[in-house]
Structure formats: structure tokens, C-alpha cells
Amino acid sequence: MAWNEPGNKDKDPWNNNKGGKNQGPPDLDDLLKDLGNKFGGIFGGKPSGGGSGKSFSSLGISLVLIIAVLVYAFSGFYTIKEAEKGLVLRFGQYAGVVEPGLRWKWTFIDRIIPVDMQTTRDLPSAGFMLTQDENVVRVEMQIQYRVVDPRAYIFSVTNADDSLSQSLDSALRYVIGHSKMDDVLTSGREIVRQAVWTELENIIKPYNLGLIIVDVNFKDARPPEEVKDSFDDAIAAQEDEIRYLREAEAYARGIEPRARGRVKRIEQEAIAYKEQTVLDAEGEVARFEKMLPEYQAAPEVTRKRLYLATMEKVYSNTSKVMVDVDGGNNMIYLPLDKIMQQQPNYQNVIPQTSPSTSNTGQPTRAASSSSRADRFDNGRD
Structure with missing residues (x-):
């Protein structure tokens, strides 16, 4: 039976019109x-x-x-990035450091300051500066740094980046003021860079900025535009001087070994010549000592043998012309000049090997044979 049928009024779901006739929705x-x-x-x-x-x-x-x-x-939910760390301030007072990730804080009570810890930041510095030798030079330098202590970076000074910039300018001017212009422009750039790095670290150390210097780059150093051409000429002259010195050193390094080699070769040749001369002399002495007994036993035979051996040696190196004159007394004309031209060594051999002729027309003994015989005679005496 439905709730709105007659006799079933107590089952009204709205339960707000039990005694009345109105069966609509509740008020x-x-x-x-x-x-x-x-x-x-x-x-x-x-x-x-x-x-x-x-x-x-x-x-x-x-x-x-x-x-x-x-x-x-x-x-209260917030996120700290991977490269950051968060400083927690509770009612304005430092309360700790939070690591990267999803975090929760008390809203209106805690304040979170994210600090980038991994990004390498650049800071330039440039300007006209006075060198030790009272010259004006424009220097440009750039440093790279990172944050290593977020609490010191935020609370040690009012603005750590601005303090670092002023420290860099101070360190750069101090180093340039104690350097000569030629060193700054040419050969001393690396020394200046290292000196600026060291001086900058010494300046910022007492302030505890929470920063670390990663690198110092010496970008440029040049004189004022009004005198730039003159300085360019001076730098070119210095470069030429260095180049000539290097070429001279290379030439000296090339000449010295060759000279030492020649000296060594001459010494070796002198030693060899000395040894050869001594050995030749010893050989002559030994040969003389062996032939002396034979000469003492038969002087005439030995002298003749020495003479024949000498003549054989002499005539073996000369050009010879044989003429048979037993056939008659006619004068025979021979083209000796043409014959001698066919012997290329004739001019060099004849003066040394041609035997001398006595007044009787007979050739005499060679000088070497006579000298040897004389030596044997002296030895015999």
C-alpha cells in the first residue's frame, strides 16, 4: 500500500504534516x-x-x-628544487636547512628562502687602473663562484654578491697597482691572474660570505686608445726580441753538437794517425832488424836485391816504351808526346819514378835503394 493512500498517513516520509491534508514536500x-x-x-x-x-x-x-x-x-606544502637548499625562518629567526624535495611548513609562521647551491655564477670587473710604473691600462677580468654555505650567504652580510663584486674590484686594483704595464699586457698575465685570485680569497675570508671561487679569467688588458698604436709597436718589438732569442738558442743548439762532433772526429783521426805512425815505425825497425843479418852475411847480394826490388816497384807505376836499336844506326823518330798523353798518370809518376842517368848513359840506383844500403852499412859499422 502506498504511503499517500487513505488510511496510511503515518508513513509519510516527510513526517511534517501528520494531522493535515497537505501531502507536499517539507518546508x-x-x-x-x-x-x-x-x-x-x-x-x-x-x-x-x-x-x-x-x-x-x-x-x-x-x-x-x-x-x-x-x-x-x-x-603549507612547498617544493625545494634539486640544485637548491631551503633556509627555514620561524618568526623571522633561523631554524634550520631543508634538503630538496616536497616539504611542509607552518603557514604564516615559517618562511622558506631557497638558495641555489650548484649553479656557477659569473661576476665581471673592468676599469682603467694605474700600474706600478705609472701607466694607465684598462683591465677586464671575470670570476666564477658558487654558494657552499647557504646560511652564511644569506645572513653574514647584507648582499653577498655585492660584497664579492667590491672585493674583486679592490683585489684587481691592488694587483695591477703592484705590477708593471709590460707584464700586464704581455708575459705576466698568468702571474696577475693568480695574484688576483689569491688576493680576492684573502679579502673575503674574514667576511665568511659562504662562497667559493671556482676560477678567475683574465679577459683583456689594453692601453688607452690614444696611445694604443705606440704600445702595439712596443709589444711587437718585444715579441721580435723573444723570437730572435729563440732562433739564436736553436742555432746554438744546432751548431754546438756539430762542432763537438768535428772535434771528436779530429781527435780520433789524430789518435789513429799516431797509432799508424808508431806501428809503421815499429814495422820498419822490425824489418831492418831482420834484414841486417842477411846484409852482414852478403852485403853485395843484399844491396843488389834491394836495388832490383826498388826498381821493380818504381817501374811498375810508369809508362814504358821499348825500342830495338840493334837493327841499324838510323835515327828513329817516335811520337813520344802522343804516347805519353795516352797515359793519364804519366805527369804524376814520371818525376817520382824515372831513374836518373849518369854521364855514361847508364841508369843509377834508386834513392830508396841507396838509402837502405847506407842504413845497412851504418848498422854494420
């Missing part, structure tokens, strides 16, 4: 009243039988409180 005020009583019971209150305005106010306050709690909870 909105009554519905709000019931909801207010239910929420009041949830939060520890008692159901009220008052008016509908009071019930609606307590429901609105409850909803606002729930929404406010949810918003506050979700507003």
Missing part, C-alpha cells in the same frame, strides 16, 4: 533546522528548537572552519 526552514541540529551534534553542541536563522548561522560557521583548515593545510 525549507524545517530542513535547515534539522541539518543544523545534526551538525551541532557532531561538533559537541545540543540540538536547538530555536528559529531557523540561528541554525543556519551555526552551519555556515562550521563549513567556513572546515574550509579554512583545509586551505591552511594545503597552503
Whole structure:
């Protein structure tokens, strides 16, 4: 049986019109009243039988409180990037450091300051500066640095980057002021760079900026534009001087070994000549000592043998012409000049090997044979 049929009025689902004839939907005020009583019971209150305005106010306050709690909870979530670290300030006072990742904080109580720890930052410095020798030069330098201590970076000074910039300018001017212009422009650039690096670290050390210097780059150094051409000529002359010195050193390194080699070769040749002369002399002495007994035993035979051996040696190196004159007394004309031209060594051999002729027309003994015989005679005596 349906609830709205006659005789079944007690089963009305709206339960708000038990004695009347109206079977429509419940009144909105009554519905709000019931909801207010239910929420009041949830939060520890008692159901009220008052008016509908009071019930609606307590429901609105409850909803606002729930929404406010949810918003506050979700507003506390934040993220620290992988390359960063976060400084936590609780009521303005340092409370610690948080690592990268998803974090939660007390909104309106904690404040998070993210600090990049991995990025390498650049800081330039440039300007006209006075050198030790009272010359003006424009120098450009750039440093690279990273943050290593986020707390010192944020709280040690008002602005760590600005303090580092002023320290770099001070260190650069100090080093340039104690250097000569030629060193800054040419050969001393690396020395200046290292000196600026060391001086900068010494300056920022007492301030504890929480920074580390990664590198110092010496970008450029040049004189003022008004005197740039003159300085270019001076630098070119210095480069030529260095080049000539290098060429001279290379030439000296090339000449010295050759000279030492020649000296060594001459020494070796002198030693060889000395040994050869000594050995030749010893050989002559040994040969003389062996032939002396033979000469003492048969002087005439030995002298003749020596003479024949000498003549054989002499005539073996000369050109010879044989003429048979036994056939008659006629004068025979021979083209001796043509014959001698066919012997290329004749001019060099004849003066040394041609035997001398005595007044009788007979050839005499060779000088070497006579000298040897004389030596044998002296030895015999």
C-alpha cells in the first residue's frame, strides 16, 4: 500500500504534516533546522528548537572552519628544487636547512628562502687602473663562484654578491697597482691572474660570505686608445726580441753538437794517425832488424836485391816504351808526346819514378835503394 493512500498517513516520509491534508514536500526552514541540529551534534553542541536563522548561522560557521583548515593545510606544502637548499625562518629567526624535495611548513609562521647551491655564477670587473710604473691600462677580468654555505650567504652580510663584486674590484686594483704595464699586457698575465685570485680569497675570508671561487679569467688588458698604436709597436718589438732569442738558442743548439762532433772526429783521426805512425815505425825497425843479418852475411847480394826490388816497384807505376836499336844506326823518330798523353798518370809518376842517368848513359840506383844500403852499412859499422 502506498504511503499517500487513505488510511496510511503515518508513513509519510516527510513526517511534517501528520494531522493535515497537505501531502507536499517539507518546508525549507524545517530542513535547515534539522541539518543544523545534526551538525551541532557532531561538533559537541545540543540540538536547538530555536528559529531557523540561528541554525543556519551555526552551519555556515562550521563549513567556513572546515574550509579554512583545509586551505591552511594545503597552503603549507612547498617544493625545494634539486640544485637548491631551503633556509627555514620561524618568526623571522633561523631554524634550520631543508634538503630538496616536497616539504611542509607552518603557514604564516615559517618562511622558506631557497638558495641555489650548484649553479656557477659569473661576476665581471673592468676599469682603467694605474700600474706600478705609472701607466694607465684598462683591465677586464671575470670570476666564477658558487654558494657552499647557504646560511652564511644569506645572513653574514647584507648582499653577498655585492660584497664579492667590491672585493674583486679592490683585489684587481691592488694587483695591477703592484705590477708593471709590460707584464700586464704581455708575459705576466698568468702571474696577475693568480695574484688576483689569491688576493680576492684573502679579502673575503674574514667576511665568511659562504662562497667559493671556482676560477678567475683574465679577459683583456689594453692601453688607452690614444696611445694604443705606440704600445702595439712596443709589444711587437718585444715579441721580435723573444723570437730572435729563440732562433739564436736553436742555432746554438744546432751548431754546438756539430762542432763537438768535428772535434771528436779530429781527435780520433789524430789518435789513429799516431797509432799508424808508431806501428809503421815499429814495422820498419822490425824489418831492418831482420834484414841486417842477411846484409852482414852478403852485403853485395843484399844491396843488389834491394836495388832490383826498388826498381821493380818504381817501374811498375810508369809508362814504358821499348825500342830495338840493334837493327841499324838510323835515327828513329817516335811520337813520344802522343804516347805519353795516352797515359793519364804519366805527369804524376814520371818525376817520382824515372831513374836518373849518369854521364855514361847508364841508369843509377834508386834513392830508396841507396838509402837502405847506407842504413845497412851504418848498422854494420
